[in-house]
Every structure is written in structure tokens, then in C-alpha cells.
Amino acid sequence: MALIVQKYGGTSVGSVERIGAVADRVIRARQAGDDVVVVVSAMSGETNRLIDLAKQIQERPCERELDSLIATGEQVTTALLSMALQKRGQKARSYTGAQVKILTDSAFNKARIQSIDTHVITDDLKAGRVVVVAGFQGVNANGDITTLGRGGSDTSAVALAAALNADECQIYTDVDGVYTTDPRVEPRARRLDQITFEEMLEMASLGSKVLQIRSVEFAGKYNVPLRVLSSFADGPGTLITLEDEVVEQAVISGIAFNRDEAQLTVNGVPDSPGVAYSILGPVAESNIEVDMVLQNTGRDGTTDFTFTVQHVDYEKALGIVREQAEKLGAREVSGNTKIVKISLVGVGMRSHAGIAAKMFKVLADEQINIRMISTSEIKISVVVDDKYLELAVRSLHEAFELDAPIASIG
Amino acid sequence: MALIVQKYGGTSVGSVERIGAVADRVIRARQAGDDVVVVVSAMSGETNRLIDLAKQIQERPCERELDSLIATGEQVTTALLSMALQKRGQKARSYTGAQVKILTDSAFNKARIQSIDTHVITDDLKAGRVVVVAGFQGVNANGDITTLGRGGSDTSAVALAAALNADECQIYTDVDGVYTTDPRVEPRARRLDQITFEEMLEMASLGSKVLQIRSVEFAGKYNVPLRVLSSFADGPGTLITLEDEVVEQAVISGIAFNRDEAQLTVNGVPDSPGVAYSILGPVAESNIEVDMVLQNTGRDGTTDFTFTVQHVDYEKALGIVREQAEKLGAREVSGNTKIVKISLVGVGMRSHAGIAAKMFKVLADEQINIRMISTSEIKISVVVDDKYLELAVRSLHEAFELDAPIASIG
Incomplete structure (x- = not known):
């Protein structure tokens, strides 16, 4: 029995139907005998809707207030996914970043994770629950809500996987893995079964934007096996590993x-x-x-x-x-x-x-x-x-x- | 210098323009020399939108998850109002119910407030800030987000006023006070300058739904002077007081x-x-x-x-x-x-x-x-x-x- 952290981005949870499909996928992992922690982004479009509201009020809103505003997007998704799991008979609980104490520094809008208190999650997993955590967000030492910057949900997932000593961190996206090059430019491009963290870093920073670069650094540093998969198709994806x-x-x-x-x-x-x-x-x-x-x-x-x-x-x-x-x-x-x-x-x-x-x-x-x-x-x-x-x-x-x-x- | 708790309902904060008007009103109270704590509801329609999303997933969603979902509505309003105040040069900070530790029991969807830790709010007021608190919500001893039931923002405001020993709790609505009867039935109905808590309780429970009944009980119990006013027009409103x-x-x-x-x-x-x-x-x-x-x-x-x-x-x-x-x-x-x-x-x-x-x-x-x-x-x-x-x-x-x-x- 392995412990898997799965992360689903905004497109993967963009509607109640898609949230249902994610719930089905999570349950398949449970049925295969694994414990599952799920990290989710805001439903696609939601973060932009909230930022737009803020900009109607103030061109450059206070960063603390902006973080508190946009953090609601992921919170909504966690509750909905948790309901979708429960509807399918799977015990589940949702948490905000603050609730599982994803402690960050106070750099609002681009905070860095300092520590994660895993005991709530571990207790839930022991009780047979799937734990659904809001990505992209944390809380600083004052109790203020912080966010990790765009794409920060990947970082949340990797950090949770590292803190929980998970067997694998799976990043579900709209592509089915990392390719030798962009298939739109070279139709004969091939999905890689695996790639090293360093190569992935170079690929990501050069414009192959499958993963947020900080999450790859993080995964490399803490030696978290990272896998990129499609949330719309089955397949092994690409495993990102240490060189040796x-x-x-x-x-x-x-x-x-x-x-x-x-x-x-x-x-x-x-x-x-x-x-x-x-x-x-x-x-x-x-x-x-x-x-x-x-x-x-x-x-x-x-x-x-x-x-x-x-x-x-x-x-x-x-x-x-x-x-x-x-x-x-x-x-x-x-x-x-x-x-x-x-x-x-x-x-x-x-x-x-x-x-x-x-x-x-x-x-x-x-x-x-x-x-x-x-x-x-x-x-x-x-x-x-x-x-x-x-x-x-x-x-x-x-x-x-x-x-x-x-x-x-x- | 008095300490005023002001509460604005969903219609009063139903758009960015109306949030701006609320900010103007809050600043007028500040300019009159008062400290102000503002309690806000979700923007009108938002709570129903969220409940509708949940119902699309599950007819009777888990109450814990539902509370976490709908609590985002008020959180959004607090951040936006705080920005609107800051834009006007007024220092402000927003808080969720959990952040100011509005501790409730665990009766999700209809939780009761047990205590409020006021020291964060007091510190902010001393620093010249307006404090904007999410109504309708709290947190239980486990750290789960709870909500107080429909209309619970009134109760939040009264409980905060009681905990802070505020001089007045002002409930802003779309009517300019409590009337002798419904003006739609009797055009000669007259706004009351004041009414006792007991009378207000009888009026409210009999269908004159200006205030949530629990908030009136609460105000009576803790002797919080309560005033009902219009957020769309100036006027003294109706003061709800002890009989003597x-x-x-x-x-x-x-x-x-x-x-x-x-x-x-x-x-x-x-x-x-x-x-x-x-x-x-x-x-x-x-x-x-x-x-x-x-x-x-x-x-x-x-x-x-x-x-x-x-x-x-x-x-x-x-x-x-x-x-x-x-x-x-x-x-x-x-x-x-x-x-x-x-x-x-x-x-x-x-x-x-x-x-x-x-x-x-x-x-x-x-x-x-x-x-x-x-x-x-x-x-x-x-x-x-x-x-x-x-x-x-x-x-x-x-x-x-x-x-x-x-x-x-x-």
C-alpha cells in the first residue's frame, strides 16, 4: 500500500462534471489499495474572476487582501471534490492551507512554504479518508492567508508529498506527459517514460511549461518522485527521477x-x-x-x-x-x-x-x-x-x- | 470616541459599486471619530450560486463540506471591502471567522457562537485600522469552518459587539428601520425611533423579518444596543433597547x-x-x-x-x-x-x-x-x-x- 499525492489543475476541475471525473480517478487509486491525498487548484476561470473583481475596486490591491480573496477559489474546489467523493461512498475531508498548517513566510502573492503539520492528514488517512487540500495557499505565522503565486498548486502538492514522505506525487494536467519536444512543431515527438529533475528544470525554464519550475526544484531537493499524467486519458505519464x-x-x-x-x-x-x-x-x-x-x-x-x-x-x-x-x-x-x-x-x-x-x-x-x-x-x-x-x-x-x-x- | 460594529447584508454589498458606497459610509463614521468594526455577508446571489454548485454534485451534501464551501462567500466580500477602504486612504484589514477565532460548537450549518478572541481586533483598532470580519461563519474546536445558518451575519455582528463591549451595533439593511406595520399593507405605517428587545422578538417571529431572531435574543441577553438602518439612505433608523x-x-x-x-x-x-x-x-x-x-x-x-x-x-x-x-x-x-x-x-x-x-x-x-x-x-x-x-x-x-x-x- 502506497501513499500517493495527486494534484489536479484548474482545467481538470473546471466544472462539476470534471470534478466528478476526478473523484472517479481518485477512487480508482483507492481501490488499487493506495492512500490518497488530493491537492486541487481553483476551477478554471475562478481566480481571474476574483482578480477582476479586485481590480474593479483598486488597480493595485493590497497583497494581503488579494491573497485572502483568491484563496477562496481553491477552497471551493476542495469542498466540491470532497462532496463528489462522499457521493461515491468514499469518506473524504477538505482542508484549506491554513487548516493543515501549510506555514509560509509573509511574502504575499509569492509566499514560500516553510513547514507543514501533517498530523491531521495522517489521522484522516488512518481513518480511511481521502484528504483534499487546497493548493496554492498557506498561512503565515500571524495567521494571515498567503498564496504561493501562479502555478503554486504544483508546489503545494510536492511539499505535501515531501512532508508526508509519499511514494509518488502525481501532477494531472491536460497533457499526458513530458515530450521530447512540442508535438505541434514536430509531430513525431515522443512521450518520455522518464526524465531527470535537472533535465526537467531545463525543459521547464526553456518554455516547456508542463510543471511550475519551483515545484520541480522542490521535488528534486526532497527527492519526491514526481509523475506528470493526463487527467483526461489513462496512461503512465512521465516519471521525473533522480539521475542515478x-x-x-x-x-x-x-x-x-x-x-x-x-x-x-x-x-x-x-x-x-x-x-x-x-x-x-x-x-x-x-x-x-x-x-x-x-x-x-x-x-x-x-x-x-x-x-x-x-x-x-x-x-x-x-x-x-x-x-x-x-x-x-x-x-x-x-x-x-x-x-x-x-x-x-x-x-x-x-x-x-x-x-x-x-x-x-x-x-x-x-x-x-x-x-x-x-x-x-x-x-x-x-x-x-x-x-x-x-x-x-x-x-x-x-x-x-x-x-x-x-x-x-x- | 465610540466603538461601533456595523453589519452590511448581501444586498448592501451586492456589487463593487455598492461595496464602494459601504466604504464611504464606514469612513464617515471614522471621520465622526468612532472606531469601526464591519461585519459583512456574501455578495447577494453568491451563497445561492455556491449551494447550487454543491447540489449539482450531491442533493444533500455533507454539512462540514457545505460550510467550508459557502464560507468563501463572506471571505470574498471582506477582502473587497478592505481594498475599497484602503483605496480611499483608510487603513483596513479583513478577517475570516476562523482568523478572529469566532469559536462555535460543531453544529454545521447552524452553529452557535461560544466565544470570540478579541485581541487581534483590538490591536488593529488601536493602530487606526477598520477591521472587516466575515459574518455568518466561525470555527469549531477542531479548526473546522462552521456557519451560523441563514441570516447569521446579524448574529456575528451582535456577538462581536458584545465581545468588544461596543457602544452600538448597527444593522444596515434595505429598509430604514422598524415600522409599526408593513407599509405595503398600511401606507400610514410609521418608522419607530425605538423598540424594546422583547417587542422586536415578537415582531420578528411574527413575520416582520428585519433582523434574524437569534441576533435580537443575543443582543438582549448581552445588552448590546442594536440599531436598524438603511444602507441606501441616511437616517436615524430604529434603536432596539432594554425596556427600562x-x-x-x-x-x-x-x-x-x-x-x-x-x-x-x-x-x-x-x-x-x-x-x-x-x-x-x-x-x-x-x-x-x-x-x-x-x-x-x-x-x-x-x-x-x-x-x-x-x-x-x-x-x-x-x-x-x-x-x-x-x-x-x-x-x-x-x-x-x-x-x-x-x-x-x-x-x-x-x-x-x-x-x-x-x-x-x-x-x-x-x-x-x-x-x-x-x-x-x-x-x-x-x-x-x-x-x-x-x-x-x-x-x-x-x-x-x-x-x-x-x-x-x-
Whole structure:
């Protein structure tokens, strides 16, 4: 008998019918002999409805009040799911984050979990109950309601699984697992049976938004086996595990890409200490998130400095950079929004030389010009013109043997 | 500087605009130098929306889960009102029933308040904040969310006022006070400046549903001055006070009536001990609420037994009574749904003989036949055919000098 934590997102509980389907799925796990703790999000649309009410009153509402407001969304779902379980003859109890003492810091809207008091849950499980917990929320030491930020229900589920020493944390979504790349770009993309936490982190941060990144970090840190599954179809999903548990490891696990990047370049900056800070400092102070950063030595004692930001921040960043470039006496500032970042991810590349070389050759063979390159221990990212996205992904997918076998395709 | 508890019902907070108007009203009280604690209901329609969701899942949902579900309604309002106050520059904080520890028993859906921990509220008031508390809800000793039953926000407000030793508890509704009778029946009905708790109890239980009856009992018990006012218009409202504080007391304060009564009569029951129980016992066991009960000695060692129930229970009660009447060997069972109960209420009638006689004469002069009479210390009730309702109320209103002076009309 295992202890499973299951998490269902807003779409999975978006109507009373879907809540009923979730109840059926939970009961199947119970019938298989497992104890089940369920973490739920607000019904889809509900959080936005509440935020909209708040914004009608105040453009920037007090964060404490906003958290108390939107936390009601998950509370509603827990009660409804608990009723749906009881209707099917399964004993169940719902809890808010405060009731199971998911203690967080006081950073309203983006609180971090500090501890969970599990004794209420454990007692209920012993009594044969399914425990339904509101995701996304907690309580600070003063008793104020806090929320963990968008997607925080994943984090709630992982934290509960860690605190309860659960055998598996199952994240039910609208996809049936983690894929080698986006199937909308490469129809031969294949569901991975397993992937390591580190690979998953790289995939998630690169735009494969299956899981909230903080929940993956959390799961890795506390060694909680995490599984991504579909709440609309049966199947084994993708298991996210520690590296040493992976038996047969492909060199490359997947190809991630991110369309939402824009590039800014300052050419011919006099190369002196503090140049990078002079440019990026004011950008960061304006709360603009910077992704890739590259600096190359140029000619004549000058340097070329490039970084990428999200599209939404591009114009603002360009203004700041132009101002700084003038102060620094740089030669030229340029920018480009028509780019895409493509990344190979795989823990296997640590022990395999030549992955980068092979990647560059594949792109060269397709006449795709590389604008930027950045590497880390388990990933290689390139920036190319966005028109090459599909061509690049498909070529790499085939070259690194990620394609599904022909026989298994629909 | 006084401490005022203000309570706003669902209609008063039914939209973001109305929540804004409530914020304005709260701030006026602050500007007058008073400390203010606000108790709010769910936005109108919200509780029914949530109950409807629950009923789609389960016809009779678990009461614990239902309470957790519907308690979100008030929580939403508290956060929104707190934001509206902050937007206007007034410091404010919202609290759920659990957060201010409104401790109740575990009778879900109809819990009773046992204690309130006021130190959080007191600290906030000292810091210059308006405290916004969710009405209708509390928490039991296990930490489960409870609700007090429909209209329970009034009770929350009175209990908070009692615990905080507030100077006044103001209940804002869609009427501007307590009237001598229903203005829709008698246009010359007059707003009372004050009324005693006992009179208010009789008025409320007789169908003048301005306040939840339990809140009036509570206010009387703890001697909390209670005022009923309109949230849509300015005015002094009606103050509900202890009898000995009433300076100038009219003999009759008002005329209440109840259209929702049906009469059942058993004639010719052999008059032996236990007859009343034989008839009413099975009725009560079927959860039918009985209002008036009369028993008259009849002829030939038999007795006539009459009682009234709500219309909705009439058919069911009739079936039970027929069965019992047969067992008891009664002569006849009859019933009547076309009746109305009219009551004169006033603490002054204690010291004034002849009120009943005057009432019966007024009705006789209008040729109105009285079917039943029942009296208590501060009220006299008669049951008459429902077609006489308006005539009876207007005649009594004039005869007992309750009419508004002509000059003040329209």
C-alpha cells in the first residue's frame, strides 16, 4: 500500500462534471489499495474572476487582501471534490492551507512554504479518508492567508508529498506527459517514460511549461518522485527521477524552445571592468528579467555585449540600453525580436563529447545561421531567426534519434 | 470616541459599486471619530450560486463540506471591502471567522457562537485600522469552518459587539428601520425611533423579518444596543433597547402579521390525558414546525384541538393528523389555508388593561370574524380569514394611534 499525492489543475476541475471525473480517478487509486491525498487548484476561470473583481475596486490591491480573496477559489474546489467523493461512498475531508498548517513566510502573492503539520492528514488517512487540500495557499505565522503565486498548486502538492514522505506525487494536467519536444512543431515527438529533475528544470525554464519550475526544484531537493499524467486519458505519464535511478539514459532527452525572447546587442563598448554591470544593472532595476547574457571580446580594445529579454520588456530595455550605451561611448546598439532560442537538454551529454559539434553541423547542413550560443552542463542553447524554428527542431529531433518509431505513430 | 460594529447584508454589498458606497459610509463614521468594526455577508446571489454548485454534485451534501464551501462567500466580500477602504486612504484589514477565532460548537450549518478572541481586533483598532470580519461563519474546536445558518451575519455582528463591549451595533439593511406595520399593507405605517428587545422578538417571529431572531435574543441577553438602518439612505433608523431605557412608551409598538399559516382542527376528541401529545408528537417528529396551539373543552367529555403550521407543511400535517384522529376516535378533522395571523405587540400592554377587548371590538365593528385567539405577556394574536388582512391591519393601526401624522406623509 502506497501513499500517493495527486494534484489536479484548474482545467481538470473546471466544472462539476470534471470534478466528478476526478473523484472517479481518485477512487480508482483507492481501490488499487493506495492512500490518497488530493491537492486541487481553483476551477478554471475562478481566480481571474476574483482578480477582476479586485481590480474593479483598486488597480493595485493590497497583497494581503488579494491573497485572502483568491484563496477562496481553491477552497471551493476542495469542498466540491470532497462532496463528489462522499457521493461515491468514499469518506473524504477538505482542508484549506491554513487548516493543515501549510506555514509560509509573509511574502504575499509569492509566499514560500516553510513547514507543514501533517498530523491531521495522517489521522484522516488512518481513518480511511481521502484528504483534499487546497493548493496554492498557506498561512503565515500571524495567521494571515498567503498564496504561493501562479502555478503554486504544483508546489503545494510536492511539499505535501515531501512532508508526508509519499511514494509518488502525481501532477494531472491536460497533457499526458513530458515530450521530447512540442508535438505541434514536430509531430513525431515522443512521450518520455522518464526524465531527470535537472533535465526537467531545463525543459521547464526553456518554455516547456508542463510543471511550475519551483515545484520541480522542490521535488528534486526532497527527492519526491514526481509523475506528470493526463487527467483526461489513462496512461503512465512521465516519471521525473533522480539521475542515478535512470537505467537507460539517452544522450539527449528533449528539445526545448522559447519563442518569447528578444535580443539586444551593444557593439563596440570600451572594454573596461564594470561594463556588464553598467548595462545590466539599470535593466535589472527596472524589473526586467534577463535570460541569456553573452560578452565577446571585439576589436580595438572594445567588446560586444548581447542579452535577451521577454518580448514584453523589449522596448523598455532598448531605451535603457541606448541611454547606457551613450554614457559608455559604445559604437552601436541593435535589437532583434524575430528570434527563437532552441535548446538540447540531456544529462547524457555530460559524458558524451561532440554533442555541440553535432548540433552545429545539423543546423549548418540546413543553412541555418546561429546568432548566439550558450552552454551549460546539461544543455546547449542556440538563438536563430524565428523562421527556422520548425526546420531546426525537426532536424535536431531526427538527428538525435528522438523520433517515435514509425510503427507507433497514430 | 465610540466603538461601533456595523453589519452590511448581501444586498448592501451586492456589487463593487455598492461595496464602494459601504466604504464611504464606514469612513464617515471614522471621520465622526468612532472606531469601526464591519461585519459583512456574501455578495447577494453568491451563497445561492455556491449551494447550487454543491447540489449539482450531491442533493444533500455533507454539512462540514457545505460550510467550508459557502464560507468563501463572506471571505470574498471582506477582502473587497478592505481594498475599497484602503483605496480611499483608510487603513483596513479583513478577517475570516476562523482568523478572529469566532469559536462555535460543531453544529454545521447552524452553529452557535461560544466565544470570540478579541485581541487581534483590538490591536488593529488601536493602530487606526477598520477591521472587516466575515459574518455568518466561525470555527469549531477542531479548526473546522462552521456557519451560523441563514441570516447569521446579524448574529456575528451582535456577538462581536458584545465581545468588544461596543457602544452600538448597527444593522444596515434595505429598509430604514422598524415600522409599526408593513407599509405595503398600511401606507400610514410609521418608522419607530425605538423598540424594546422583547417587542422586536415578537415582531420578528411574527413575520416582520428585519433582523434574524437569534441576533435580537443575543443582543438582549448581552445588552448590546442594536440599531436598524438603511444602507441606501441616511437616517436615524430604529434603536432596539432594554425596556427600562425607553422613556416614552406607547401602549402598542406595532402590528405584525403572518400570511404563511395554515390551521388544522380536530373536533370531538375524547378528552383524556395525553391527547395533545398524541396529535402533536407525530407532527413534531416529522420536523413540522407548529406555531399556535389551542385546546378548548368541548361538549360530551370531548375536546377541540387546533394548531397552525406553515403552508408548505400543511398537506403532510393533515395526513398525520387524520391518522392520529382515527386512532383517538375523534369526530372530525378540518383544515384551512386561507387564514392570516395578526398580532398587536407592545410592552405597554402589560400595564394597560383592556387592550385585548379594544382589539376585538375594532375587528367586530368591521364585521371581521375571529377564528383563533392567543395571548402572551406583550402580544395578542388573532387568526382571521386572509381576505380581511388589509382591513384588519388598517383599522387596528388607526385605532391604536400608530398612524403617522398627516403632515409627515409623502
